[in-house]
Amino acid sequence: MECNRSFSKSFKAAARYSCMNDSAKTALCIAGTMVLIFADVLLLTYTNMSITVFWVIIVLAIALSFLPLIFVRGFTAELNLLSLKVKAPFVDLDIVYSDIQSLELRMKFSPGIRVWGYGAIHKGAGQFDNKEFGTYTFSGDTRIPAFIVVRYSGNRVLVFNAVDEGHTRSLYDSLKSATGKSGSEMFEGPVQPKSRRKLVVAVAAVGVIAAVVILIFALTGMGHVNAALETDHLHVDAIMVNENIAYTDIDNAELRENLDYGSRIGGFGGSEYLSGKFRNAEFGTYRLAVHKDVSECIVVHHHGGVLVFNLGSNAATEAFLTDLQSRL
Numbered sequence: 001m002e003c004n005r006s007f008s009k010s011f012k013a014a015a016r017y018s019c020m021n022d023s024a025k026t027a028l029c030i031a032g033t034m035v036l037i038f039a040d041v042l043l044l045t046y047t048n049m050s051i052t053v054f055w056v057i058i059v060l061a062i063a064l065s066f067l068p069l070i071f072v073r074g075f076t077a078e079l080n081l082l083s084l085k086v087k088a089p090f091v092d093l094d095i096v097y098s099d100i101q102s103l104e105l106r107m108k109f110s111p112g113i114r115v116w117g118y119g120a121i122h123k124g125a126g127q128f129d130n131k132e133f134g135t136y137t138f139s140g141d142t143r144i145p146a147f148i149v150v151r152y153s154g155n156r157v158l159v160f161n162a163v164d165e166g167h168t169r170s171l172y173d174s175l176k177s178a179t180g181k182s183g184s185e186m187f188e189g190p191v192q193p194k195s196r197r198k199l200v201v202a203v204a205a206v207g208v209i210a211a212v213v214i215l216i217f218a219l220t221g222m223g224h225v226n227a228a229l230e231t232d233h234l235h236v237d238a239i240m241v242n243e244n245i246a247y248t249d250i251d252n253a254e255l256r257e258n259l260d261y262g263s264r265i266g267g268f269g270g271s272e273y274l275s276g277k278f279r280n281a282e283f284g285t286y287r288l289a290v291h292k293d294v295s296e297c298i299v300v301h302h303h304g305g306v307l308v309f310n311l312g313s314n315a316a317t318e319a320f321l322t323d324l325q326s327r328l
Contacts, residue, residue, distance in 0.1 A: 029064050036061035088139035089118035090126035099153040105172045109147040111138045133157045148172050223273030225289045236309050238275035238289035239268040247327050249303040255321050257296045
């Protein structure tokens with residue numbers, strides 16, 4: 001019974017989403033993507049979440065941003081008794097015939113810059129901007145040598161065409177004599193068919209996911225630990241760690257093996273390095289900067305707390321400790 005209720009809620013949510021206009025869908029998905037990425041960064045920084053899980057969530061967030069493309073509508077222009085209705089991605093107009101100030105058929109047209117909407121190389125729909133009209137509504141294919149320019153109330157402009165030149169001319173002729181028209185005519189437009197759109201979305205999504213997977217392998221190995229003995233202080237540098245500890249402030253420095261690092265409070269956890277602010281039962285909150293595959297580490301007790309770090313091997317770590325202790 002619970003499963004049925006859950007399915008019903010999911011179905012209703014999907015139905016509500018499909019009924020939203022394209023701008024609202026896009027805004028919702030962009031907001032969802034940003035929230036996911038922000039939450040993901042917080043989880044990586046302040047919990048023990050692995051870098052792999054971090055990148056999986058990034059992939060899901062990017063996939064979410066592609067969701068509106070699956071529901072993008074095709075183009076239709078309907079001439080009914082009272083008005084011209086034009087529906088396309090990011091376009092939903094219902095222009096009463098009496099509001100139309102002028103009609104024009106052009107053989108060439110440059111849409112200009114897309115301000116907000118949907119588009120490919122030759123096709124587009126939404127709000128555009130060019131020198132002639134400023135911001136206006138466009139829905140069409142620039143490869144089709146016929147464009148209908150509609151100027152209507154409020155100094156607004158709509159430019160569109162149909163699936164080919166012949167249909168666009170037929171639509172223009174019908175629109176010129178549309179006032180008081182009985183019944184309605186429906187014209188399909190140049191926007192990609194649904195199956196093609198799904199293919200484009202699928203290819204784009206696979207491409208993005210493949211790119212992110214490559215980034216996962218490249219970035220899971222990111223990180224560094226640098227340690228140096230300066231004239232009067234110890235310097236340790238790593239992601240979210242930049243410690244400069246005067247030798248006079250160091251109480252003790254010791255070598256430890258297989259230390260329990262505890263949990264990450266705020267820091268970095270990659271496949272090769274751990275660094276940042278950590279907490280364990282022995283030290284409480286402390287600073288850590290270590291190579292994960294090196295079993296030994298140096299524990300520095302100083303006036304400001306505890307610093308734990310190592311170098312690229314056990315031998316290098318031991319040698320560094322010997323040199324450090326000679327300066328204390």
